[in-house]
Amino acid sequence: MTGRHNGREVFEYALLRVVPRVERGELINAGVVVYCQAKSFVAARVHLDEARLLALDPTADVAGVRAALGAVEGVCFGGERAGQAAGDDPGRRFRWLIAPRSTIVQPGPVHTGLTADPEQESERLLDLLVR
Secondary structure (H helix, E strand, O other), X not given: OOOEEOOEEEEEEEEEEEOOOOOOOOOEEEEEEEEEHHHOEXXXXXXXXXXXXXXXOOOOOHHHHHHHHHHHHHHHHOHHHHHHHOOOXXXXXXXXXXXXXXXXXXXXXXXXXXXXXXXXXXXXXXXHHOO
């Protein structure tokens, strides 16, 4: 899924969802992970609306959710912050982050698009789908 289209590159993204009570299935969007193979780019942008989270579950561990979202950002950033994924290329880190899991912070389905600037795209998607 690579190739240029009028100066734009293919990118993939997945929403980061917070599911405070997995058994209920209720969720809020709290971030987005964007990957562009052509630019060797992977990044996560997060925004946790604490009021919405606490409306779903008044006992939610807000600090724990923030830490989990921060860990996703760290894996994307790479280096020491990525932990065991430190030596992985951006694509492997993205694939690891979007793998299905049954934790409070979960990735949504992967979507694709075209962009000339994946960093700007990550901010646009955060504004459009999360904030």
